[in-house]
Amino acid sequence: MKLTSEDAFLELIDKHFPRENQFLKMGRGDDCAVIRGGSDLCVSSDLFLEDVHFRRGYFGAEDIGYKALAVNISDIAGMGARPLGFNMDLMIPWGLDRDYWNAFFKSMASLARQNDLILAGGDLSLADKLGVSITIWGAAGPGGKFIPRQKGQPDDIIFTCGDLGLARVGLLSLEERGLDARTSYPQSVNAHLRPKPKSMVSTLLSAAGINCLMDVSDGLARDLPRLLGPHNGADITIGDDMIPSEVRTYAQAKDVAPEELVFLGGEDYALLGTADETTFLEKVAGIPGIRKIGIVTDKAITLNGEEYRRQGFDHFG
Amino acid sequence: MKLTSEDAFLELIDKHFPRENQFLKMGRGDDCAVIRGGSDLCVSSDLFLEDVHFRRGYFGAEDIGYKALAVNISDIAGMGARPLGFNMDLMIPWGLDRDYWNAFFKSMASLARQNDLILAGGDLSLADKLGVSITIWGAAGPGGKFIPRQKGQPDDIIFTCGDLGLARVGLLSLEERGLDARTSYPQSVNAHLRPKPKSMVSTLLSAAGINCLMDVSDGLARDLPRLLGPHNGADITIGDDMIPSEVRTYAQAKDVAPEELVFLGGEDYALLGTADETTFLEKVAGIPGIRKIGIVTDKAITLNGEEYRRQGFDHFG
Numbered sequence: 174m175k176l177t178s179e180d181a182f183l184e185l186i187d188k189h190f191p192r193e194n195q196f197l198k199m200g201r202g203d204d205c206a207v208i209r210g211g212s213d214l215c216v217s218s219d220l221f222l223e224d225v226h227f228r229r230g231y232f233g234a235e236d237i238g239y240k241a242l243a244v245n246i247s248d249i250a251g252m253g254a255r256p257l258g259f260n261m262d263l264m265i266p267w268g269l270d271r272d273y274w275n276a277f278f279k280s281m282a283s284l285a286r287q288n289d290l291i292l293a294g295g296d297l298s299l300a301d302k303l304g305v306s307i308t309i310w311g312a313a314g315p316g317g318k319f320i321p322r323q324k325g326q327p328d329d330i331i332f333t334c335g336d337l338g339l340a341r342v343g344l345l346s347l348e349e350r351g352l353d354a355r356t357s358y359p360q361s362v363n364a365h366l367r368p369k370p371k372s373m374v375s376t377l378l379s380a381a382g383i384n385c386l387m388d389v390s391d392g393l394a395r396d397l398p399r400l401l402g403p404h405n406g407a408d409i410t411i412g413d414d415m416i417p418s419e420v421r422t423y424a425q426a427k428d429v430a431p432e433e434l435v436f437l438g439g440e441d442y443a444l445l446g447t448a449d450e451t452t453f454l455e456k457v458a459g460i461p462g463i464r465k466i467g468i469v470t471d472k473a474i475t476l477n478g479e480e481y482r483r484q485g486f487d488h489f490g
Numbered sequence: 491m492k493l494t495s496e497d498a499f500l501e502l503i504d505k506h507f508p509r510e511n512q513f514l515k516m517g518r519g520d521d522c523a524v525i526r527g528g529s530d531l532c533v534s535s536d537l538f539l540e541d542v543h544f545r546r547g548y549f550g551a552e553d554i555g556y557k558a559l560a561v562n563i564s565d566i567a568g569m570g571a572r573p574l575g576f577n578m579d580l581m582i583p584w585g586l587d588r589d590y591w592n593a594f595f596k597s598m599a600s601l602a603r604q605n606d607l608i609l610a611g612g613d614l615s616l617a618d619k620l621g622v623s624i625t626i627w628g629a630a631g632p633g634g635k636f637i638p639r640q641k642g643q644p645d646d647i648i649f650t651c652g653d654l655g656l657a658r659v660g661l662l663s664l665e666e667r668g669l670d671a672r673t674s675y676p677q678s679v680n681a682h683l684r685p686k687p688k689s690m691v692s693t694l695l696s697a698a699g700i701n702c703l704m705d706v707s708d709g710l711a712r713d714l715p716r717l718l719g720p721h722n723g724a725d726i727t728i729g730d731d732m733i734p735s736e737v738r739t740y741a742q743a744k745d746v747a748p749e750e751l752v753f754l755g756g757e758d759y760a761l762l763g764t765a766d767e768t769t770f771l772e773k774v775a776g777i778p779g780i781r782k783i784g785i786v787t788d789k790a791i792t793l794n795g796e797e798y799r800r801q802g803f804d805h806f807g
Contacts, residue, residue, distance in 0.1 A: 198530055203638050204568035204704050205532035205628075213515055214531075215522035218577040218625060220615045251521035260535040262579075262623040296623075298537045306579040306613075306623035308535060311522075321520050387521050 251388030314379025335443025568705030631696025652760025
């Protein structure tokens with residue numbers, strides 16, 4: 174059965190997403206929703222478009238519904254914040270049946286529920302291709318502050334949480350072989366289709382009082398300079414323990430350096446932050462999944478001892 | 491010159507849109523922007539997509555930039571609220587040069603400035619067609635409350651502010667004849683390309699303390715039942731004075747009833763509200779542009795004395 178009217182879509186959305194929670198004064202169904210006032214809110218928007226960010230050939234409806242929201246939750250995690258609600262603008266191509274959209278919304282709603290996130294509103298439109306634009310907002314974590322970029326000082330420790338390079342191998346192998354890539358690169362494919370926002374670690378980092386954090390969505394090579402800002406550099410070490418085994422296998426098969434795959438990455442949805450040495454040793458190092466990858470300097474960026482030209486993934490490249 | 495990198499776009503955006511104002515604690519450039527806390531916020535999202543909501547054949551870059559934001563401001567006006575900020579997700583097709591985007595942003599930024607609206611963030615992506623997804627937020631107007639739908643009671647006065655049907659004639663004539671339609675239907679074309687959100691009147695209605703308001707974006711025939719809710723009806727009179735002269739001319743040329751064009755409408759971006767008779771007479775009737783169009787009943791909807799079947803513009807139709 175096809176969904177042929179706006180009302181049928183709205184009914185399906187109502188089936189999966191509650192209309193209100195404690196963070197909304199008024200939910201979906203009016204010109205606007207009303208967010209309960211109080212503390213500062215952080216806000217971010219991300220596009221998730223067919224044939225740009227995903228392909229329907231190897232993304233199931235449930236993967237698309239999941240990832241469209243997950244990448245937005247990751248932006249909130251990159252502020253050390255807690256997501257509260259989101260709006261969704263949905264671009265709907267012809268020819269997808271009710272089961273497809275049911276799977277899409279069900280998967281997204283499940284992720285929303287896990288994060289206590291309310292769908293506050295949005296817009297629906299026909300379009301040539303499937304696309305999702307989500308705007309998400311959140312409140313500061315237990316540390317009481319939003320954690321910005323560019324606050325690191327020379328000698329601060331640089332750390333990550335989350336695998337780097339795995340999602341890149343997932344994307345490359347999916348583009349080469351479609352879902353057959355799952356046989357050789359199951360973790361990589363999963364990292365690309367179903368990235369896990371690092372919300373729990375973000376909360377712990379907020380509580381630890383670190384002062385510089387972001388989410389790595391365009392790859393370490395491109396996002397590290399954004400973390401550091403114009404005046405700092407970094408000495409980065411990508412050791413053997415940072416190279417996921419599938420990345421090593423893929424690198425070997427393609428005769429490229431595995432460190433390059435890790436450093437270029439892309440769509441890792443890891444966290445990247447800095448902390449002074451004391452804070453790092455006393456409060457950060459013990460958080461599960463945290464890995465020291467280098468230190469802030471006042472010189473250029475070096476990777477395993479060699480200067481690295483600044484590059485990475487440009488969405489327009 | 492083409493804009494070939496994300497950075498070039500961000501630079502152009504920075505040229506037109508300031509990064510911060512008093513309503514933001516932190517502006518563009520991090521994972522999120524931070525909205526200063528305090529009062530409740532209303533929030534809304536709208537899509538504005540090429541070949542669905544506009545055609546590049548007769549929408550100039552400056553019309554697209556303007557209207558994408560204007561339709562969102564209208565949603566805030568529909569709550570009797572004051573817009574504060576917005577996020578923009580922008581879908582960018584190849585082949586449009588810097589002058590094009592400069593005109594697009596310049597026009598949008600001018601409208602934002604007139605409304606004291608800050609661009610807080612967003613996302614950029616290549617896409618097959620041009621598209622804009624904007625999420626806008628605002629604070630309550632001088633009445634201190636957001637004005638919802640479905641609060642009208644039988645015998646309340648129903649009123650509008652803004653021409654109905656003109657944008658529909660604009661759309662139809664533009665689709666038929668492209669920009670040549672300007673010769674015969676200049677006001678209609680302008681109503682479709684450059685709708686004016688009724689922000690000033692919305693503010694006055696908030697101050698007047700009315701309790702039911704919305705913006706008419708899908709046409710009166712479709713939006714009136716949304717205003718009334720499931721239990722109320724209305725007796726609507728579309729008198730001669732409500733029919734813009736271009737609508738009358740177009741109706742004559744096409745041999746249709748002009749009232750039908752007014753009632754079906756679509757993309758009018760007018761305001762539609764109700765008030766009890768005393769409030770209406772004492773506080774609303776004198777607001778410039780307000781026009782009484784009928785009364786709330788507990789029966790069906792009638793138009794000029796005859797029962798009207800509920801229909802209107804379905805974005806999926």
